[in-house]
Amino acid sequence: GQQVMQIPQYQHVQEGEDFTTYCNSSTTLSNIQWYKQRPGGHPVFLIQLVKSGEVKKQKRLTFQFGEAKKNSSLHITATQTTDVGTYFCAGQVNKLSFGAGTTVTVRA
């Protein structure tokens, strides 16, 4: 069945540094979505990527979709304490399959 792998599971970042989380699918995806879940909260939609090689930016966040539509990445620059939370990718073929998430903590 469809599987979405996400690494790293944990990311401990110094405030101001950059980091990247990666997603890999075993199958070609129709789209990939990214969500952020704050501690104690529910997943909040960030973005959807549909096209091969697509790159989208939201302020300090850069999202990429691979050429083969099987992998994606989220890169955050100049990390702030507000970036704390778990970032999930979710790949869609027929249904959404969520990656394990990258839990981000920030040290000031």
Next chain:
Amino acid sequence: SAVISQKPSRDICQRGTSLTIQCQVDSQVTMMFWYRQQPGQSLTLIATANQGSEATYESGFVIDKFPISRPNLTFSTLTVSNMSPEDSSIYLCSVGPFQLAGGSYEQYFGPGTRLTVT
């Protein structure tokens, strides 16, 4: 966009009992989904709640354990039946996709129901 509410927000239940979780959306939606998120884990799709017909369950989830109702386009319930401690989890209702300006689609999640089974 859509605003989703869930009831109850949390509950502590005894094993062997059942709990019904409600999901209310502020607009009519075609697709409603129920997810489970075990502590510190990712989200797993339980089923798609279909209006006017039986829910579509994912592998590992069955109707007898997780009966779902969808009486209209704004409301759904999920029942967790004959609970055991392994059912302790957060249960989330989700709706979508909603088309955004620019052509992409967005999915929304409710605030979740935190269930503890003792």
